[in-house]
Amino acid sequence: MTHRKGILILLGLGLITFGTAGVAVSDDGDRNGKRGGWLTARADVAPVANATYGEECGSCHLAYQPGLLPAPAWAQVMDPAALGDHYGDEATLAETLRTGILAYLTAHAADQASEVRSRAFAVGFDAHAGTGLPRITETRYFKRKHDRVPTSLVAGNPDVGSFSQCPACHRGAAKGIYNDSQIDIPGHGPWKD
Amino acid sequence: MKTSLVLALAAAGALSLPATLLAADAAAGKAGWSKEYPQSDGSPARSCVTCHGKDLTQPGRQANTGKVIEPLAPSVNPKRLTDQAKIEKWLLRNCKWTLGRECTATEKADFVAYIKTQ
Known part of the structure; x- marks a missing residue:
């Protein structure tokens, strides 16, 4: 039971990561999209918001x-x-x-x-x-x-x-x-x- | 009655005086645009052309960072010369960096007049 729960959580996390990354790639344009950087396309430092x-x-x-x-x-x-x-x-x-x-x-x-x-x-x-x-x-x-x-x-x-x-x-x-x-x-x- | 008329005339005179002094001269602005100023710190001489180029309808490049500067000519970039605070900020900074001092009111008016014609 606990095991199955764990798998579900992992799957969920995967989906979230995928969703976020999809946005990042399309924002970045073709150059980055080509190499499929979506796996790690998260902000490493918070973007400028001022x-x-x-x-x-x-x-x-x-x-x-x-x-x-x-x-x-x-x-x-x-x-x-x-x-x-x-x-x-x-x-x-x-x-x-x-x-x-x-x-x-x-x-x-x-x-x-x-x-x-x-x-x-x-x-x-x-x-x-x-x-x-x-x-x-x-x-x-x-x-x-x-x-x-x-x-x-x-x-x-x-x-x-x-x-x-x-x-x-x-x-x-x-x-x-x-x-x-x-x-x-x-x-x-x-x-x- | 007479006094107030005199006062009104004096006030009008005072108001029109700076305008006369600042009669902007686009030709003088154009000449000033490419005038080179030697730098005391050993860097190459600078002029407005250093970053903005000679043709104001073309983009320029920030000499230190290489960042593209949108064209200054209102004919191709209508946003230019529409924001008073922006004009003053950049004239202050750029005169200090290029000429090594603040520009006089006349110099600034001439530059603006020149840019307006582009």
């Missing part, structure tokens, strides 16, 4: 999900003076927008998130390390996950350019999907770890 953040930050670059950096890091990035030299760009925001965005980033930061992959980005973060602004690409977790990716596929790849360009290879990046099945490196293809 229109102001999406608009203000996303007009120049991917609106990186708040769950990719811990709250103290976002506080450094969103400091008024820091926004005047935002990784070499002028990104000054009106004070109401700035505080609103910072509140959103803080509430959904890596150290506050429930997603395992998101929480990994907070591990080992030291607000006092280094002199520049914190970078997602310099977190311990990011470095570990990318340490075997050769420079030729990133900096030396005109269609990628730098590790900051998540969506160039992680085709589901805008939706918070970063798992291996949705990696498609321009001029190279899927990533085999």
